[in-house]
Amino acid sequence: MYPASGWALHTDKYQITMMYAHWKNGSHRQRKAFDLYFRKLPFGNGFAVFAGLERAVQYLTQLRFTAEDIRYLAEQEEKYDPAFLDLLRDFRFNGDVYAMREGSLVFPDEPLLRMEGTVMELQLVETALLNFIGYQTLVATKAARMKTIAPHDTLMEFGTRRAQEAEAAVWGARAAYLAGFHATSNMRAGEQFGIPTKGTHSHAWVQDFDSELEAFRTFAAAFPDQSVLLVDTYDTLKSGVPHAIQVGLELREKGHRLAGIRLDSGDLAYLSKEARHMLDEAGLTDTAIVASSDLDEDTILSLKSQGARIDSWGVGTKLITAYDQPALGAVYKLVAREQNGEWTPTIKISSNPDKVTTPGVKTVYRIVDQNSGKARGDLIVKQGQTIDENQPLTLFHPVHTYRIKKVKRFRAIQLLQPVIRAGNLITELPSLHELRDRHQEERSLFWEEYLRLLNPEEYPVDLSPELWETKQQLVQKIYRTIREENGE
Numbered sequence: 309m310y311p312a313s314g315w316a317l318h319t320d321k322y323q324i325t326m327m328y329a330h331w332k333n334g335s336h337r338q339r340k341a342f343d344l345y346f347r348k349l350p351f352g353n354g355f356a357v358f359a360g361l362e363r364a365v366q367y368l369t370q371l372r373f374t375a376e377d378i379r380y381l382a383e384q385e386e387k388y389d390p391a392f393l394d395l396l397r398d399f400r401f402n403g404d405v406y407a408m409r410e411g412s413l414v415f416p417d418e419p420l421l422r423m424e425g426t427v428m429e430l431q432l433v434e435t436a437l438l439n440f441i442g443y444q445t446l447v448a449t450k451a452a453r454m455k456t457i458a459p460h461d462t463l464m465e466f467g468t469r470r471a472q473e474a475e476a477a478v479w480g481a482r483a484a485y486l487a488g489f490h491a492t493s494n495m496r497a498g499e500q501f502g503i504p505t506k507g508t509h510s511h512a513w514v515q516d517f518d519s520e521l522e523a524f525r526t527f528a529a530a531f532p533d534q535s536v537l538l539v540d541t542y543d544t545l546k547s548g549v550p551h552a553i554q555v556g557l558e559l560r561e562k563g564h565r566l567a568g569i570r571l572d573s574g575d576l577a578y579l580s581k582e583a584r585h586m587l588d589e590a591g592l593t594d595t596a597i598v599a600s601s602d603l604d605e606d607t608i609l610s611l612k613s614q615g616a617r618i619d620s621w622g623v624g625t626k627l628i629t630a631y632d633q634p635a636l637g638a639v640y641k642l643v644a645r646e647q648n649g650e651w652t653p654t655i656k657i658s659s660n661p662d663k664v665t666t667p668g669v670k671t672v673y674r675i676v677d678q679n680s681g682k683a684r685g686d687l688i689v690k691q692g693q694t695i696d697e698n699q700p701l702t703l704f705h706p707v708h709t710y711r712i713k714k715v716k717r718f719r720a721i722q723l724l725q726p727v728i729r730a731g732n733l734i735t736e737l738p739s740l741h742e743l744r745d746r747h748q749e750e751r752s753l754f755w756e757e758y759l760r761l762l763n764p765e766e767y768p769v770d771l772s773p774e775l776w777e778t779k780q781q782l783v784q785k786i787y788r789t790i791r792e793e794n795g796e
């Protein structure tokens with residue numbers, strides 16, 4: 309299913325260059341910790357849906373340099389030392405990975421993955437992990453927005469033909485399903501992940517017959533109970549819908565049922581209302597109306613507000629390409645170096661306070677109020693720090709520290725769980741169907757204010773006082789050093 313070869317070089321050249329420089333320096337086996345996270349929620353949404361872990365795990369556990377990879381590296385102008393290439397020949401990912409569960413609602417600045425291992429292996433994998441997780445999280449989040457608007461309708465992913473390449477189509481289909489879509493048109497995604505597949509027929513089918521009626525009859529004869537007829541090839545209300553009704557009635561006489569019609573152009577609100585009326589008048593009340601045509605959460609919302617009678621939505625381009633925000637902007641930052649068996653936190657300073665990294669090996673807790681059953685915020689703490697659920701907890705905003713709240717009766721749920729230890733998968737990943745169910749359940753943990761599409765409330769992601777203190781001290785220490793170096 310996932311070819312083991314060919315992925316080691318799915319990385320930026322600078323990773324190999326740094327690996328080599330570390331090897332020359334003898335420091336390539338030093339242990340480091342990296343966090344993978346994003347800084348800003350996509351699409352103006354109030355949350356993101358974490359996706360891409362299964363792909364990341366497959367990649368990490370199967371990562372090898374092939375003989376061709378080594379040959380290719382040997383030809384590079386850097387003239388890598390053959391002993392380095394020999395090391396790559398035996399390369400395995402032997403690090404540790406802690407991760408959020410796929411389908412979890414996640415927020416800016418909290419680690420989605422924490423990676424621990426040698427600098428050599430952790431540098432190599434940065435690019436691919438950002439690639440997989442950035443894209444899949446983006447599509448899952450986009451799909452979740454559509455699910456918010458149409459929680460009870462059937463949502464079908466139709467995007468493969470418009471996707472930015474084949475792998476994106478397949479993994480995008482999986483991400484959409486994870487976030488609540490019901491089906492995909494992509495058969496490979498169906499085969500690989502067990503996602504239900506669905507589809508109708510194209511305009512070519514209708515154009516290929518002398519008449520629309522003949523086209524519909526022929527299709528219905530092949531699928532007497534599953535046909536969804538595309539009614540807009542010539543004239544939706546004057547030709548497509550009447551012909552579909554005729555075929556629907558013929559099917560009924562033979563003890564079958566016309567499953568649906570599909571609208572793919574024109575004013576979908578008006579056409580769906582008219583088509584519903586015509587179908588109902590003819591007694592075809594259980595024939596569903598499917599719509600497609602450049603849909604996204606905005607058009608779906610607008611169509612619903614216009615009273616459109618659409619039961620099922622086929623969404624392509626705008627979902628699979630994450631049309632209005634094509635990159636999540638996820639980052640992978642060094643947060644600690646092991647020195648004499650101890651983790652030393654490191655920091656990256658920025659003139660923008662939001663971009664200053666949070667140092668150290670950390671974990672994340674979700675604080676859930678026991679009275680309301682709702683999440684009050686996520687708390688990032690130093691790894692190993694425990695939270696006493698019997699003591700009141702003070703949460704404060706990491707930048708606007710005067711924004712304080714006290715939580716009394718709460719549960720602290722640890723979000724980062726060990727997934728890979730010393731290169732081996734140590735837990736069975738839940739099935740995609742289970743993850744999808746858990747994602748839907750998890751939504752009920754959040755107040756509506758965080759889930760709405762337009763101008764959602766900012767969900768708190770706070771730092772423990774100890775972590776906040778470490779961050780401040782490191783910032784101050786670095787500025788002190790710079791001042792000293794400049795003789796100030």
Ligand SMILES: Nc1ncnc2c1ncn2[C@@H]1O[C@H](COP(=O)(O)OP(=O)(O)OP(=O)(O)O)[C@@H](O)[C@H]1O
Pocket residue numbers: 572573574575576577578600601602603607610611614
């Ligand atoms: N009632 C409606 N309210 C808001 N948006 C609509 C409504 N009906 C359709 N739309 C959206 O308007 C856009 C219309 O797209 P476009 O201008 O390409 O025309 P079309 O009807 O699809 O025709 P064609 O496919 O023949 O080019 C689509 O994004 C569609 O989802």
Ligand SMILES: O=P(O)(O)OC[C@H]1O[C@H](OP(=O)(O)OP(=O)(O)O)[C@H](O)[C@@H]1O
Pocket residue numbers: 466467469470509510511512572600601602603622623624625626
């Ligand atoms: O609009 P999207 O959200 O991207 O959904 C996918 C689109 O792909 C198909 O059109 P296409 O013109 O490619 O083929 P067709 O002749 O079968 O309609 C389908 O009819 C949808 O309109």
Ligand SMILES: O=C(O)c1cccnc1
Pocket residue numbers: 466467493506507508509570600622624
């Ligand atoms: O099955 C369909 O109707 C379909 C599939 C892919 C793209 N557009 C439509």
